Amino acid sequence: MFTGIVQGVGQIIDIVDKDKLRTYKVKLPYQLTKNIEIGASIANDGCCLTVTGFDDDVVTFDIMEETLTLTTLGDKRVNDFVNIERSAKYGEEIGGHVMSGHISCTATIVDLQKTTTNCEMTLQLPKKFMKYILYKGFIGIDGASLTVGQVKEDSFAIHLIPETLAITTLDAKKVGDKVNIEIDSQTQAIVDTVERVLAAREQ
Structure with missing residues (x-):
């Protein structure tokens, strides 16, 4: 779950395209890297993606074909920027509105x-x-x-x-x-x- 309150902007620093799958790495603002774990959900331009790897402030995501087709993530290039939001935590203020990270x-x-x-x-x-x-x-x-x-x-x-x-x-x-x-x-x-x-x- 997300709130639609963008917490920072990340830069795409690496993209690997395979058959029906894109893997890319995003350099996050350092304040957004606390307690990142593999399997965590992070919104990239509003799209809920799962963390598949991380090293310091660089996070890796795998993006499936359907997501690449339905969203703008299939058009992204190295050095492009994306809006970042970590998943919401229960009990914290929701300043925007409840969002799923599923792009329509x-x-x-x-x-x-x-x-x-x-x-x-x-x-x-x-x-x-x-x-x-x-x-x-x-x-x-x-x-x-x-x-x-x-x-x-x-x-x-x-x-x-x-x-x-x-x-x-x-x-x-x-x-x-x-x-x-x-x-x-x-x-x-x-x-x-x-x-x-x-x-x-x-x-």
Whole structure:
């Protein structure tokens, strides 16, 4: 389980691609290396990955074909950066919203409007996921818990404060880039349940 509060940015320092499997190494901020164990879960750009090895501040992850296809991790290259969050611990404050680290899809950035105090990012989603995007609802974008702004037929906006831009990789994004999306599970459950109830009434 994760909270969507990005704790730091890691740099990919090595990638080995094999048949239907990618192994990569990420250099973590040192403060995030405490008590790392093989088998631990760490979110990379919002995607829950399992630690398969570690040496000091360098952590190794194996990424399966389905994850490579569904997320942006298949497009990463050596020296790229990823948002990092260690798994949440019971009893600690949840500052964002509960997230599983299971990516629903990717979205494409179609517009960016930046000022000195604000960044408005507009993202286009596959149409089948738009029913889960609600004004003022939660969404996970590259592992960051964010609030949905204006919603249109096939896109939605988010507003990023300077602090979010400073501690995540989102400040480096540009129009045309893709980001990982995790739909809020509670929103998805409610929408799907209402759809099933309405469909049953129509029968």
